[in-house]
Structures are given as C-alpha cells and as structure tokens.
Amino acid sequence: MSKSKWRALDHCDDKGKNNDADVQQNGEQIVTTKQQSKEWIIVRDSEGVDIQTTDTQAALSLQLGIQAAIAAVISLTIGDTAQGRAVTQDMKQFVKTKQQNVQKTIVEGSRNISVTTTDTDVAVNIQAMLQILVTLVAKLDIL
Amino acid sequence: MSELPKKTNAIPNKVIDLLVSDTLRKNGINLDDAKGKLSPDQKQMLKELVEELTTQVNEFVDKTTSPKKGNK
Numbered sequence: 132m133s134k135s136k137w138r139a140l141d142h143c144d145d146k147g148k149n150n151d152a153d154v155q156q157n158g159e160q161i162v163t164t165k166q167q168s169k170e171w172i173i174v175r176d177s178e179g180v181d182i183q184t185t186d187t188q189a190a191l192s193l194q195l196g197i198q199a200a201i202a203a204v205i206s207l208t209i210g211d212t213a214q215g216r217a218v219t220q221d222m223k224q225f226v227k228t229k230q231q232n233v234q235k236t237i238v239e240g241s242r243n244i245s246v247t248t249t250d251t252d253v254a255v256n257i258q259a260m261l262q263i264l265v266t267l268v269a270k271l272d273i274l
Numbered sequence: 275m276s277e278l279p280k281k282t283n284a285i286p287n288k289v290i291d292l293l294v295s296d297t298l299r300k301n302g303i304n305l306d307d308a309k310g311k312l313s314p315d316q317k318q319m320l321k322e323l324v325e326e327l328t329t330q331v332n333e334f335v336d337k338t339t340s341p342k343k344g345n346k
Contacts, residue, residue, distance in 0.1 A: 185338050193330055200323050207316055208308035214301055221297040254338045258284035261331045264324060266287070266294045271309050273320050 139177045139242040170248065171235040179243035185250040190257060197260045198223065201267065208271055222263055 174180050202219050209215040234248055268274055298305065312320075 186334075189334060190338075193327070193334055196330070197327055200320075200327060203323075204320060207320070208311050209303055210311075214303065218297055218301045218303060221301070222294070225293055249338050251338070254335045255284040257331055258335060259290070261327060262283065262285060262287065262290045263294060264327065266290050268320060268324050270294065270298070270305060271312065273312070273317050274324065 137240065139240050169233045170250065172246070172248070173235075173237045173239075175237070175239045177238050177241040177244075180238055180241065181245040183245070183247045185248065185253060187250070187253070190250075190253045193257050194260060197257065197264055201260075201264050204264070204267055204271065204273075222267070225259070225263060 170184060172182055172184065174182075201222050205215050205219050205222075209218060234250070236246060236248055238244065238246060265274070
C-alpha cells in the first residue's frame with residue numbers, strides 16, 4: 132500500500148510527453164487572489180481546475196454606489212452641514228463591523244474539478260446597506 | 275411601499291428602521307423639514323436611483339449566493 136501517491140499530472144512525466152509547461156506546474160503554486168477580503172485559492176499539482184469566486188470588484192462598486200446614494204439623499208434633505216455629515220457617518224457605521232473575510236481553498240492532486248467559493252459577508256453587507264438606503268428614502272416619502 | 279423588486283433582507287427590516295430612526299433623532303433631524311427640501315424632480319431622480327441599485331444588488335446576491343443551479 133501507499134507506494135506512491137497518485138498525482139494528477141503523472142501522465143505528464145517522462146514517457147516521451149513533451150509539454151514542459153505542464154510539468155513545471157508540478158510542485159509549484161498558482162495563486163489566485165481576488166478579494167480585498169483575503170481569499171486564497173491555491174492550486175497545486177492539478178489540471179482542469181475551474182474556479183469561480185465572488186466578483187469583489189462588482190461588490191465594491193455596488194457598495195460605493197449605495198454609500199454615495201445615502202450621502203446624496205442626506206445632502207439633499209438635510210444639507211451638507213455638520214449635522215448631515217454626522218448622519219452619513221452614523222449610517223455608514225452600521226455596516227462597518229465584520230468586514231473581514233478570510234477564505235483559503237487548496238486544491239491539490241486533482242483533475243477536472245470545479246470550485247466555487249462565495250463570500251457571503253460581502254453579499255450580506257451590501258444587502259444591509261441597501262436596506263438602510265431604502266428605509267431612509269421611505270421615511271422621506273421618496274418611494 | 276413601492277414597486278421595488280422584492281426580497282433583499284439581510285437584517286430584519288424593523289432593526290434597520292429602528293437604527294435609521296434613532297440616527298435621525300439623535301442628530302436632531304426633523305423629518306418633515308427634510309421632506310420639504312426635496313423638489314419633485316429630485317424625488318423622482320432618487321427614486322430611480324434606489325430602484326436601480328436594488329436591481330443591481332439583487333442580481334449580485336443571486337449570483338453570489340446561488341452559484342450553481344442544475345449542476346448535480
């Protein structure tokens with residue numbers, strides 16, 4: 132038993148196969164980091180790995196869009212005053228906590244698999260922010 | 275309340291309502307004064323903005339929280 136470990140890239144070794152690029156992947160790491168919230172995906176000694184992660188860029192621009200909308204509503208209704216700024220600040224504060232999301236996914240010795248990771252925190256955060264905006268706007272009879 | 279696309283409740287609405295009300299009160303905001311400052315045009319613009327953002331958020335949430343369907 133356990134003479135030699137099965138490796139996804141075994142078929143690339145010697146045996147007259149001449150694709151160096153694949154062989155070099157063996158033992159190396161390909162790291163795809165995408166999230167501001169520190170998501171690590173390490174693929175090692177594998178092939179045919181399909182990875183899907185949360186689109187942080189989209190999340191970020193949505194967050195900014197909602198924040199800007201909240202600021203705009205407050206600026207229009209309360210004015211760009213110290214009072215208005217304090218309200219904006221407080222609103223942002225609600226969703227400030229718990230932004231940290233650390234995920235680490237390691238794929239090793241695999242062939243033809245697909246990996247999907249989700250960042251629920253980001254999604255929940257955006258939803259919460261939107262709820263604040265919608266509530267505020269409803270209170271002002273805008274909707 | 276509106277014809278906004280439904281769902282998107284990360285936190286119970288009552289909690290958010292409480293937080294928003296409290297923030298306004300704490301900062302001495304008079305809602306009636308604030309309402310009076312908006313022109314109909316501005317109202318319409320903000321309404322459209324919020325609707326658009328709601329659609330975008332729903333799309334994003336759908337995409338991230340239900341990544342694969344029909345993939346057994």
